[in-house]
């Protein structure tokens with residue numbers, strides 16, 4: 351076959367010269383808007399010296415000033431001279447063989463870094479046939495990421511942790527710990543853990559690039575027909591970005607994934623049984639990955655669409671392969687975290703490899719999700735944040751963000767409802783804190799409020815749509831008593847210390863000793879007021895074993911006693927299992943004096959999760 355291509359190279363070149371390209375297919379980036387959460391690009395690498403020396407022409411040719419590439423195959427005819435068979439492929443961004451890795455980084459990958467820095471999940475995949483330039487591209491991108499993370503240009507203090515693993519079939523190895531085998535496990539919170547992998551705390555660009563080089567040297571490679579040192583595994587570089595100022599928030603995650611090279615059936619002809627099994631496993635994991643990327647992008651594109659029928663169509667089978675299980679944060683439809691994805695399809699332009707290039711470009715096109723027309727402004731519904739325009743959202747922020755109200759122009763300068771819901775929680779909080787007087791607790795509670803409204807609106811959609819518009823006044827009245835807020839309308843104007851009542855939740859300054867019944871109360875702590883300490887019987891003791899109402903005992907014995915006025919018996923409020931949730935520990939009681947109480951905190955009970963959440 352290769353000899354046939356070389357023998358007919360001149361004829362092929364003439365046919366390509368005479369080729370008249372047709373306009374890019376409908377659905378191409380020129381004709382419709384692509385999803386803002388996934389960018390699919392292709393990089394056509396230069397022809398290598400040995401390919402040129404053998405006399406192969408180029409089979410994949412990018413169009414000038416366009417995101418479309420033409421691909422030509424030379425076909426032998428039963429009768430007559432060979433002909434070319436042409437097809438074209440459109441991606442979001444096309445990089446020709448002159449493009450540098452720095453250009454690719456600046457155009458598509460660099461925006462992922464501030465997104466992860468702000469607490470989001472971002473992933474870049476390099477995909478393509480063996481020998482197409484994936485490792486070349488990813489190793490370059492990793493160096494640029496190291497530069498951006500460490501050059502001090504990103505706002506705020508963060509701790510950066512690096513971990514690089516290799517997935518070969520079902521097995522995972524730590525490339526920064528001498529290829530020690532590790533396990534990919536799901537913990538009881540549903541988060542994927544790389545059990546046994548060593549994370550390195552990174553403080554300089556040089557230390558990060560050293561580790562990247564160490565990992566590259568330990569990666570398993572084998573000779574394939576197309577590449578003497580082919581990577582027969584997926585390499586995942588995970589950068590975890592921790593914000594020390596907000597330990598309650600999820601850490602930002604940036605994954606740079608160098609996928610194992612796909613091999614066409616004819617390239618696998620000389621493999622033994624174990625290499626065949628390896629190739630099958632790689633191809634299966636790539637196929638599941640495609641379904642997951644596409645499924646997740648469809649779900650995201652459909653967020654503003656209120657038609658339930660459409661939502662059921664997207665399926666994200668992330669449990670079907672170790673690769674997608676490892677990247678669960680990105681694919682899980684139940685995840686609350688906003689994800690951004692960049693796919694770089696790497697293409698070898700050599701005519702001899704045009705069949706594999708066709709598969710790569712087809713795969714890239716399949717990953718592109720064009721935002722359906724229906725996702726454009728859904729009819730406004732005050733109870734469904736996914737239908738809010740920027741103006742609707744700003745109105746809601748100003749009326750619902752507590753006191754002082756969050757400045758909507760700082761929190762949502764351009765975003766619509768669905769876009770704000772995708773904003774990473776730490777970024778949401780950071781934007782709220784730009785309004786003078788807003789505390790981190792208020793900001794977190796406000797973020798949780800928006801999310802609960804969104805979750806409730808999705809649950810309500812499953813009910814009969816006709817019923818959903820009927821305002822049930824009885825439900826509204828009962829719902830009012832699911833909150834710790836004072837039911838009196840003018841309560842907010844009276845200082846909380848003048849209206850202390852059982853059921854009020856307050857934040858307290860850390861108590862002396864600080865440890866109650868196994869709970870270390872450090873930093874901000876919360877308690878729920880039960881009753882004045884003076885109302886308690888003589889034998890009652892708190893968590894520290896101290897008598898709650900010494901006055902009563904002493905009165906009985908001596909006729910005199912210490913005043914218990916302004917001291918309250920309270921129950922501890924401690925963090926629950928879910929992010930932002932709290933539990934009331936009714937029987938873990940402590941005594942708190944009025945002057946130890948800082949502020950009233952509003953909590954709401956959520957019957958579905960049986961936890962309390964802060965509100966504003």
Ligand SMILES: Nc1ncnc2c1ncn2[C@@H]1O[C@H](COP(=O)(O)OP(=O)(O)OP(=O)(O)O)[C@@H](O)[C@H]1O
Nearest residue numbers: 395396480481482483484485486577580581610611
């Ligand atoms: N943009 C480029 N410019 C110059 N050389 C390149 C470029 N891309 C790839 N190469 C060269 O092509 C060869 C194959 O590249 P690379 O090893 O990155 O391929 P790969 O897709 O990772 O292959 P495999 O899947 O088999 O590991 C290497 O010699 C590499 O230096």
